[in-house]
Amino acid sequence: MVHALERTARHLAAHGVCVLIQPHRTRRPFIAVVARGRRVPIGGLVNPVFQPLIDAANDAIASVVDRGLFKLLNRSNHQFSVRLANPSQLHRYLHNGQRPPRFPPGARKRLMAAWRSRPPGAEIEVTEYMTLIGLRRVGA
Amino acid sequence: MAKHAELPSDYPPPAVEVRLIRRIVDLRGKRVLEIGAGDGRLTIQYASLASSVVAIEPDPANVALARESAATGITNSSFKVGTAERVRMGGGAFDIALFSWSL
Numbered sequence: 449m450v451h452a453l454e455r456t457a458r459h460l461a462a463h464g465v466c467v468l469i470q471p472h473r474t475r476r477p478f479i480a481v482v483a484r485g486r487r488v489p490i491g492g493l494v495n496p497v498f499q500p501l502i503d504a505a506n507d508a509i510a511s512v513v514d515r516g517l518f519k520l521l522n523r524s525n526h527q528f529s530v531r532l533a534n535p536s537q538l539h540r541y542l543h544n545g546q547r548p549p550r551f552p553p554g555a556r557k558r559l560m561a562a563w564r565s566r567p568p569g570a571e572i573e574v575t576e577y578m579t580l581i582g583l584r585r586v587g588a
Numbered sequence: 589m590a591k592h593a594e595l596p597s598d599y600p601p602p603a604v605e606v607r608l609i610r611r612i613v614d615l616r617g618k619r620v621l622e623i624g625a626g627d628g629r630l631t632i633q634y635a636s637l638a639s640s641v642v643a644i645e646p647d648p649a650n651v652a653l654a655r656e657s658a659a660t661g662i663t664n665s666s667f668k669v670g671t672a673e674r675v676r677m678g679g680g681a682f683d684i685a686l687f688s689w690s691l
Contacts, residue, residue: 449691452623452672456685459621459677465613466685469605505691522612528604530596537595544598576598582612 449508457517460585466518468509471502472525472577476549479538481562482531483570490559493542493549501547509581521582528578531571535563538572599629605688606634618683623672624690628654632662641665642682644675 456466479490512518532538538559542548551559563570599605609615615637625631625643627650635641635658643665645651654667668675 452687452691455672455675456621456623456687459675459682460685461619461681461683464683464685466687467609467612468687468691469608469689470687470691471689508691524608524611526600526604526608528600530598532596540595541598544595576600578600580608580612 449505450511453508453512454517457512457585462585462587464585465521466583466585468581468583470505470579470581471498472579473502473506475577477542477577478575479555479559480573480575481559481566481570482573483567486567487573488562490562491552491555493555494552495547495549498547498549509583513583516586518583519586521584523579523581525577525579527575529573529575531573533571535559535572538574541574599689602633605630606637609634609686613684615684619681620684620686621677621682622686622688623675624687625654625667626650626688626690628657628667630686630688631665631667632657635662635665638664638684642677643667644670644672646671 460466476493476495478492481488481490513520532541615634617639620638620641622631622641622643625645628643631641631643631654641664643654645654648669651667651669658665
């Protein structure tokens, strides 16, 4: 990851900007059951397999800033939500990627209990978190 | 047809990422290097703003998809198979480098 950033710096013009869209460092997808203005929070998922890669990417970014290759311009956190029709769709959605997140202990049971008692028109809301990082190349 | 027949993407809704990128840097008229462009999902959202885009992606199948998506209307972008570590281009060739979910 550091090598990718180092090589990228070489391809950038003096004072060029590198923008990275990354998963949030700590916040993984959050599940809720929603209907008619009601929102039943279920909880956040966990991803022990993906987390070391996220940490490594953040460490690589910190490394190139610390070494003076780039200057940090901006770091901001954002979120977006998607709505899914049922737990089966949630399963498919979560398994889109190579390293799917998983429910922490008890959370799947809470989801299914909330889903069984759902009002008409209920959906499953997944909130995803991301971070935007802007780096300016230092020197030429 | 059911309301949710098609599974939503786990990427942000269209235009969200470009709007956020533009808060950091003005894409207009810039030479952009996109690393890990995947199937060109994001590239085709911003390419018309840039002066030129070189999008690299290690998976040849994704590069083929990106080229297909860009074939209708995107004329300033090239898609190459490669990685940031191995791509060969002139030094200082780009104004902006973009990693979208790819570092």
